[in-house]
Every structure is written in C-alpha cells, then in structure tokens.
Amino acid sequence: MAELESTFSWSFSRHLTFQECPRKYWFNYYGAWGGWEHDAPAEARELYLLKKISNLHMLAGDVVHRAIAGVLNAFRRGEKADPEETVAWCKAEMQRAFSESKQELWRENPKGFTRLHEHHYGPKPDLPFLQKIAKKIGTCVRAFFKSRPFALIRETDPQKWLSVETLDTFDFEGTEVFAVPDFACPIGDDVVVFDWKTGWPSKTHRSQVILYGLYGVKKWGVARETLLAAPIYLLKGGDFSDRRITEEDAERVSGLMRDSIAKMRDRLQDPQGNVAVRESFQPYPGRVCRSCPFRSVCPEAL
Numbered sequence: 001m002a003e004l005e006s007t008f009s010w011s012f013s014r015h016l017t018f019q020e021c022p023r024k025y026w027f028n029y030y031g032a033w034g035g036w037e038h039d040a041p042a043e044a045r046e047l048y049l050l051k052k053i054s055n056l057h058m059l060a061g062d063v064v065h066r067a068i069a070g071v072l073n074a075f076r077r078g079e080k081a082d083p084e085e086t087v088a089w090c091k092a093e094m095q096r097a098f099s100e101s102k103q104e105l106w107r108e109n110p111k112g113f114t115r116l117h118e119h120h121y122g123p124k125p126d127l128p129f130l131q132k133i134a135k136k137i138g139t140c141v142r143a144f145f146k147s148r149p150f151a152l153i154r155e156t157d158p159q160k161w162l163s164v165e166t167l168d169t170f171d172f173e174g175t176e177v178f179a180v181p182d183f184a185c186p187i188g189d190d191v192v193v194f195d196w197k198t199g200w201p202s203k204t205h206r207s208q209v210i211l212y213g214l215y216g217v218k219k220w221g222v223a224r225e226t227l228l229a230a231p232i233y234l235l236k237g238g239d240f241s242d243r244r245i246t247e248e249d250a251e252r253v254s255g256l257m258r259d260s261i262a263k264m265r266d267r268l269q270d271p272q273g274n275v276a277v278r279e280s281f282q283p284y285p286g287r288v289c290r291s292c293p294f295r296s297v298c299p300e301a302l
C-alpha cells in the first residue's frame with residue numbers, strides 16, 4: 001500500500017480546534033501523524049492514542065447521527081423505521097462502546113474501539129449522568145421522527161438525494177476542504193441542506209451549514225440562491241428556519257476560510273511539505289483543557 005502523505009487540508013472542525021488552542025491543534029494534526037503505525041515513534045503513537053479519545057456527549061452525538069443515517073437509508077430502501085426501536089439501537093450502541101472503553105480494547109485497535117475521556121481522565125460517570133445522556137439520546141431520536149425536516153424528506157424521491165452523511169472534499173482557492181453534509185436533497189425549486197445537532201445552538205453552526213452550501217454549489221452544480229441550509233436542533237424539537245444562503249453569507253464564510261487557512265499555513269515551518277514544529281503552536285490553556293484529550297502530555301494543561 002502506498003504510504004500516506006501529510007498534506008494540508010481544511011475543515012470546520014480543524015478551524016475550531018485551531019481557534020480553541022493551537023497546541024491542541026498541533027498535537028491532533030501533526031504530533032499524532034503516523035502514530036497508527038506499530039513502529040511509530042513513541043510520542044506519535046501516544047498522541048495518536050490520545051487523539052482517538054471521545055467522551056460520552058460526543059459518543060451520543062455520533063450514535064444519533066448514525067441512527068438517523070440508518071433511518072434514512074431504510075427509507076431509501078422502502079423500509080419503515082420505528083422510533084422506539086431506533087432509541088433501543090442507540091442505547092445498545094452506547095453500552096457496547098462504554099464496555100469496550102472500560103475493557104481498554106482500543107489498546108489493540110485504537111481505530112476500531114472506543115476510548116472514553118471519562119475512563120481515561122475521570123470523573124467516573126455516575127448513574128444520574130448516564131441517565132442524562134440516555135434521556136438526551138431518546139429526546140433527539142424521537143424529535144427527529146416527529147420533525148418537519150423528516151416529514152419533508154419523506155415526500156422526496158430518494159433517487160434524487162444528494163448526501164446522507166457523505167464525507168467529501170472540494171477545492172477552495174487551492175486548498176482541499178472537507179465537508180460532510182448530514183443530508184441534502186432538492187425540494188421543489190430549492191435544495192435543502194440539513195445538519196442534525198444533538199447539542200445547543202452555537203454561532204458557528206450557521207457558518208458550518210453555509211460551508212456545506214458552498215460545497216453544494218461546487219459539487220452538485222446548484223445555484224447559491226436556491227440553497228436553504230440549516231442546523232436542526234433536535235433538543236429543541238428539530239424544526240428549522242427557512243433561510244437561504246445570501247451572497248453576504250457566502251462571502252463571509254469564504255472570508256472565514258481564507259483567513260483561517262492563511263493563519264494555519266503561516267505557522268508551518270515548511271508549507272510545501274506541510275511540516276509543523278510544536279513551538280510555533282502556542283498553547284491557550286483555559287476551560288478547553290478540561291475536555292482536551294492531550295491533557296496528560298501537555299505541561300500547560302490547566
């Protein structure tokens with residue numbers, strides 16, 4: 001198999017990590033590079049194992065996303081999905097991941113098994129916390145089934161769907177940019193792009209769905225004016241505001257990407273070879289350290 005080459009790319013989550021703490025960004029995208037190889041240098045191996053750490057809220061979000069993709073794919077095959085069976089599937093997935101993290105199965109296969117922050121750093125999740133996570137999953141899944149987006153999707157022809165959690169890239173001014181729209185399809189003269197959210201609203205979500213819209217313009221060849229992109233907050237009932245992507249939206253998010261890419265590349269020792277040294281990425285210790293997977297190897301951790 002050809003050796004993987006470290007090349008510079010951009011994604012919204014990469015941008016958020018860089019903003020949170022440049023040192024965390026370095027650990028994640030550079031220090032951990034190659035750590036999947038069994039003969040990797042000890043530091044890269046350790047950082048790679050830490051990079052794979054998730055937490056119960058993130059895990060719940062991932063499970064709900066996979067469940068919704070499963071429901072949509074079932075609909076595409078002409079099958080019906082049941083809300084309570086879907087909730088039960090999510091709970092079983094959570095239990096499986098929780099148990100494999102506790103047994104530390106990730107030591108043998110870090111990519112294949114879950115490693116939870118709660119097991120590595122503590123505090124150990126107590127019963128009320130686990131019940132809260134289970135309740136959140138149930139609320140999100142049931143809200144999805146009753147939501148206006150799902151009702152609209154059921155009226156569409158699955159043959160015309162453009163994306164169901166499809167990871168793809170597009171070129172933005174010479175940089176490869178990642179996009180994973182949770183769902184997209186034409187509805188009437190519009191093209192809707194939905195992004196399921198299992199947490200609370202954040203200002204960054206609007207920019208993220210606009211980015212998916214820009215991806216849609218490039219990849220699906222749709223006109224920007226026809227794009228209606230929205231985060232779907234499942235904890236708030238799963239409705240959305242019918243807001244189109246305006247020219248100002250597109251310019252603002254293009255500016256954000258341009259600026260973010262320039263700041264990241266500015267710190268590289270060798271931009272051509274995508275080489276970065278740790279010292280050029282200063283740490284921003286603060287609240288973010290509490291959930292940072294690299295706490296155990298970061299001397300600046302608070």
Ligand code: SF4
Binds near residue numbers: 286289294299
């Ligand atoms: S522990 Fe804190 S300072 Fe260190 S990398 Fe993580 S977020 Fe940054």
